[in-house]
Amino acid sequence: MNAGDDEVVAAARAGDxxxxAALTERxxxxxxxHCYRMLGSFDDAEDLVQETFxxxxxxxxxxxxxSTIRAWLYRIATNACLDVLEDGSRRVLPHHLTGPTDPSxxxxxxxxxxxLQPFPDRLIGTEGRWEPAAPSEAEPDAVVVARETIELAFLAAIQHLPPRQRAVLILRDVLGWPAKQTAALLEGSVASVNSALQRARSTLRDHLPERRLEWAPSAKPTEQERSVLRRYMDAVERADLAAVAELLAEDVRTTMPPYPMWFQGRGAVVAALTASWDAGAPGYVGRFQMVPTQANRQPAAAVYVQRxxxxxxxxxxxxxxxxENDHIVEITAFHDLDLFAAFDLPTALPAADR
Structure with a gap:
């Protein structure tokens, strides 16, 4: 604990x-x-922090x-998350449920x-203040985890892990806790923790994208990525299908939960957009305006529509x-209006701002 924390603990125990709050809010x-990584849900993570406190x-x-107050709170939060996960439920994206959809x-x-839900970068906290140090080069699997600790692909992959393995992987490889401390938190043995970690890493390899080793460590989007995002936003606002198509990778994947359909490949994505962007078609959605934001340490945009x-x-x-390589390989568009408050974004924009 920090100097003076023992006096604060004493005061808190006395009902102060x-x-x-001084002990916990920091x-x-x-x-x-941590709760978001465990659960894959921003909404549930908010609730579980309150439950932890x-x-x-x-x-x-x-x-x-x-132990430190911090370690004690992690123990409580982890166990609270494990309680939620007892029913075996997991958060998914549309491509986890079925094959690609016919654009028509x-x-x-x-x-x-x-x-699965996104996480607003503005709530991640001060960069470097509590994110783990780089793992040992002797553990290449842990290096992969460190690169992807908040990206959507990583969150989707760990949904395939049983709750206890998920907890072990996050505590050991993401937070960098020693096996002994992890075992104490989970009230198990060091041997059982090490075994669970190896099984979790093996499963994770099966569910992470093949390109995972090419990904950079979790960080703010690069200027190059922000440039692609700006070009994409401009093309969407102008309803310029050709410009959008130029930015898409050949094998791009797009999803829009809670809609269960998803599209694989540039041709399918452009076909779907053609139907919804044609002002004379029955499925016309409207005109779009976009505001840049960041989620899961990835480039993102808030999408607004004028019907x-x-x-x-x-x-x-x-x-x-x-x-990747100046092309968009995946777009996950979360059609969840409650998320706008979490991203500190308005729920409407005047048409005059266009």
């Missing part, structure tokens, strides 16, 4: 809520990301100071599925891009 950002307040008398077939949204007869651009979704 402001003292308790860890809110990192605990939110509630459990900590109720059990403050059990804190004996043998429209499907209604599915509200009975727990979809025929509307006088403003209404919130439509948060599009997260994966960019």
């Amino acid at each position: 809520e402001s003292a308790f 860890h809110r950002d990192e605990l939110r990301v 509630l459990r900590a307040w109720k059990n403050l008398a059990s804190f004996q100071g043998r 077939v429209g499907l209604p949204p599915r509200t009975d599925i727990a979809w 025929p007869g509307d006088h403003e651009y209404a919130a439509f979704g948060i599009a997260v891009l994966q960019i």
Whole structure:
């Protein structure tokens, strides 16, 4: 603990809520990301941080100071997440459920599925303040994990892990906890933790994209990526299909949860856009305006649409891009209007701003 924390703990134990807040609030950002990694849901992560603080307040008398407040809160948060995961549910994206969709077939949204959610970069916290140090070169699998600790592909991949393996992988390879400390948190043996970690790494390799070794470590989008994003936004706002097509990789994949359809390949994506961007077609969506943002340490844009007869651009979704070699290889557009508040974005834009 920091110098003076023991006095603050004593005050908190005596019922001083402001003292308790002083102990816990400094860890809110990192605990939110930890719960998000465990659950794949921004909404659930917010709830689980509150549940963590509630459990900590109720059990403050059990804190004996043998670990840091931070480690104690991670123990509580991890166990709270494991409680949520007891039913075996996992967060998914449309391509986890079925094969690519025919662009001519429209499907209604599915509200009975727990979809993966994005995480706004503005809530990740001060870069470098609590993100783990680089893993040992002797553990190449851990190096892969360190590169992808917040990207959507990594979040989607760890959804395939059983809850306990997921917890071990995050604690050991992402947060850099020693095996002994991880075993203590999970009330298991070092041997069981090491075994779970090896199984988790093996499963992760099967579900991460083949290009994963080419990815850079988690960081803010590069200027090159931001340039591609700007060109993409401009092309979409002008409804310029040819310009959009030039930016797409040949094997690009696009999804838009909670809509279950998804498209694979430049041709299929352009065909789908052609149908929805044609003002004379029955499926015409409207005109778009986009605002740059960042999610999961990836380039992203908030999408707004002005439908025929509307006088403003209404919130439509948060599009997260994966960019490689100046081309977009994946677009995940989350059609979830509640996310706009999390990204500190308005739910409408005046048409005059276009």
